[in-house]
Amino acid sequence: MPPSSPFDVDAFYPDAADEDKLKEECGIFGVIGVKDAASFVALGLHALQHRGQEAGGIVTHHPEHGFNQTRRFGYVRDNFTSASVMETLPGPLAIGHVRYSTAGSKGPTAIRDVQPFFGEFSMGGAAIAHNGNITNANALRRELIERGSIFQSSSDSECIIHLMARSLQRNIPERMEDALRRVEGAFSVVAMTRTKLIGVRDPLGVRPLVLGQVGDGWALSSETCALDIIGADFVREIKPGEMVVITEKGVESHFPFRPAPPRFCIFEHVYFSRPDSIIGGRSVYETREAIGMELAKESPVDADLVCPVPDSGTPAAIGYARQSGIPYGMGIIRNQYVGRTFIEPTEQIRNMGVRLKLNVNRALISGKRVILVDDSVVRGTTSRKIKEMILDAGAAEVHFRIASPPTAWPCFYGVDTPQREKLLAATMSEDEMCAHLAVDSLKFISLDGLYRAVGEAKGRDNSCPQYCDACFSGEYPVEPADMIAQGFELKAAE
Numbered sequence: 001m002p003p004s005s006p007f008d009v010d011a012f013y014p015d016a017a018d019e020d021k022l023k024e025e026c027g028i029f030g031v032i033g034v035k036d037a038a039s040f041v042a043l044g045l046h047a048l049q050h051r052g053q054e055a056g057g058i059v060t061h062h063p064e065h066g067f068n069q070t071r072r073f074g075y076v077r078d079n080f081t082s083a084s085v086m087e088t089l090p091g092p093l094a095i096g097h098v099r100y101s102t103a104g105s106k107g108p109t110a111i112r113d114v115q116p117f118f119g120e121f122s123m124g125g126a127a128i129a130h131n132g133n134i135t136n137a138n139a140l141r142r143e144l145i146e147r148g149s150i151f152q153s154s155s156d157s158e159c160i161i162h163l164m165a166r167s168l169q170r171n172i173p174e175r176m177e178d179a180l181r182r183v184e185g186a187f188s189v190v191a192m193t194r195t196k197l198i199g200v201r202d203p204l205g206v207r208p209l210v211l212g213q214v215g216d217g218w219a220l221s222s223e224t225c226a227l228d229i230i231g232a233d234f235v236r237e238i239k240p241g242e243m244v245v246i247t248e249k250g251v252e253s254h255f256p257f258r259p260a261p262p263r264f265c266i267f268e269h270v271y272f273s274r275p276d277s278i279i280g281g282r283s284v285y286e287t288r289e290a291i292g293m294e295l296a297k298e299s300p301v302d303a304d305l306v307c308p309v310p311d312s313g314t315p316a317a318i319g320y321a322r323q324s325g326i327p328y329g330m331g332i333i334r335n336q337y338v339g340r341t342f343i344e345p346t347e348q349i350r351n352m353g354v355r356l357k358l359n360v361n362r363a364l365i366s367g368k369r370v371i372l373v374d375d376s377v378v379r380g381t382t383s384r385k386i387k388e389m390i391l392d393a394g395a396a397e398v399h400f401r402i403a404s405p406p407t408a409w410p411c412f413y414g415v416d417t418p419q420r421e422k423l424l425a426a427t428m429s430e431d432e433m434c435a436h437l438a439v440d441s442l443k444f445i446s447l448d449g450l451y452r453a454v455g456e457a458k459g460r461d462n463s464c465p466q467y468c469d470a471c472f473s474g475e476y477p478v479e480p481a482d483m484i485a486q487g488f489e490l491k492a493a494e
């Protein structure tokens with residue numbers, strides 16, 4: 001995406017402080033039975049903006065004006081707030097999507113890859129918005145193109161529309177079921193017809209999807225935090241393998257797929273979801289505190305200060321401090337407004353990197369033995385820079401404590417991960433990473449410790465893990481067929 005302005009630092013350095021993070025790719029939201037559904041969807045997408053900042057789109061249906069859509073690059077607040085745009089999206093039924101590209105074009109995105117996707121079928125139109133990744137999309141695309149389908153985008157999600165077009169079922173929900181039975185990987189989908197809002201989760205329930213009630217209407221959302229913003233009551237999570245079809249008569253539930261033991265993404269608890277969301281009946285914030293407490297039990301160290309790497313390390317740092325009895329302090333301050341500053345992006349500014357977003361609270365750090373708590377280490381580049389900043393500020397010692405196990409494998413289920421070789425933990429042991437980062441100590445939470453913190457008292461069930469943890473364990477619950485065809489090697493059996 002070209003920067004919107006030469007002075008928009010975020011556009012030039014979107015990952016200045018977050019380059020060491022995995023990127024969740026999408027947030028989805030839908031609503032039926034309210035006046036001006038598009039405004040509700042815009043608010044919902046705004047609350048889900050952490051799941052994708054590259055682009056967003058909204059499709060609506062109005063009984064007289066039919067389907068309308070707008071898809072734009074950039075933040076929801078910059079695209080879906082003006083009356084002139086929202087007036088073009090009338091009607092009581094709408095779905096929307098925010099995107100960070102995982103499949104489809106990378107880097108500069110084409111607008112054709114921005115969702116929701118719309119298709120016109122003999123029984124009427126339908127739009128879909130997808131969160132996740134289809135692991136057999138290349139094979140499906142080849143097959144569909146050979147049979148005459150004409151693709152408009154490079155997105156894996158478009159396969160669903162073409163599979164629906166080829167289905168012989170008589171109504172759109174049944175065509176969706178047909179299509180999604182051919183799809184492998186992770187998918188949470190919100191879709192709409194002229195009269196129905198539809199939500200589906202893949203059989204393993206890898207990505208989240210929740211149901212809410214707003215007045216006489218209903219909402220579907222990636223996370224509960226987006227229900228809060230529109231004043232909807234959280235009703236329940238859509239179950240793994242469930243399809244809900246919502247009309248003015250209410251919510252119908254189906255289970256169209258072969259049942260399988262659920263494998264929800266454990267990284268949603270650690271990092272992707274917002275801390276004010278509820279997952280599996282527990283507050284994400286409380287789970288992250290519990291992760292920090294577990295980490296303190298597993299890897300204690302003598303120190304003077306527990307300090308989060310903001311913002312995502314904060315709840316775990318609070319948990320670590322509580323468990324260890326070591327004082328908590330904001331030793332690093334994040335500038336929330338860097339994207340809005342008016343700084344000409346010269347080479348000198350470019351080299352400032354992490355310092356554009358994070359600054360050390362020197363008065364707190366100086367002379368102290370500091371425990372830095374972060375949610376994850378991906379490439380290790382940001383961790384190194386943060387360590388240098390802390391030492392420059394006069395810290396006596398720096399100890400890293402990480403609220404997830406080493407990220408040693410890429411995710412193929414809707415999270416943007418570097419190639420395996422670029423993951424620090426894929427090529428180094430914990431001791432080697434400690435030496436590479438040049439810190440006094442480095443410890444990650446164990447996989448069992450993480451499972452305990454998310455509520456599994458006995459830890460991980462190795463014969464049938466309760467979550468997807470492939471990026472830590474290398475055990476992929478769905479074989480990534482396209483990647484294997486491209487030469488990706490699965491972990492050898494132990």
Ligand code: SF4
Pocket residue numbers: 206265266267268410411412413414415468469470471472
């Ligand atoms: S591989 Fe990791 S990030 Fe991807 S779905 Fe599984 S746990 Fe989540």
